[in-house]
Amino acid sequence: MWVKWIRTTLDLGTSSVLLNGVPGKVIHYRRGVRQGDSQSPLLFVLAADLLQSILNKAKDLSLIKLPIPLNCSSDFSIVQYADDTLIIMEACSRKLWTLKALLQSFGTSLD
Numbered sequence: 001m002w003v004k005w006i007r008t009t010l011d012l013g014t015s016s017v018l019l020n021g022v023p024g025k026v027i028h029y030r031r032g033v034r035q036g037d038s039q040s041p042l043l044f045v046l047a048a049d050l051l052q053s054i055l056n057k058a059k060d061l062s063l064i065k066l067p068i069p070l071n072c073s074s075d076f077s078i079v080q081y082a083d084d085t086l087i088i089m090e091a092c093s094r095k096l097w098t099l100k101a102l103l104q105s106f107g108t109s110l111d
Helices: 001-010 040-060 093-107
Strands: 078-081 083-089
Touching: 040 078, 040 083, 040 093
Parallel strands: none
Antiparallel strands: 078 083
């Protein structure tokens, strides 16, 4: 039900271009929501929460590691502002390849 609601939200977006005050042909969005759509922040938070869960699980399995252990939280630290995400982790090529695989998995889960 939840996935169907999100899919419907993403598939029903439309707009049209006004030319001299006359609306043109309706444009149907095939993917995503319009910039400034009131649902955009909610969808971003849902996706960000999924990313947080994936990184927390990888940290718990010792697949990735923070450069400095934190005593204030058990979550893997992610810095987010607007639509930018910064992941700071231990400098290790093996862990970087693991992060790349995690991010690819995250990206395909949102399709």
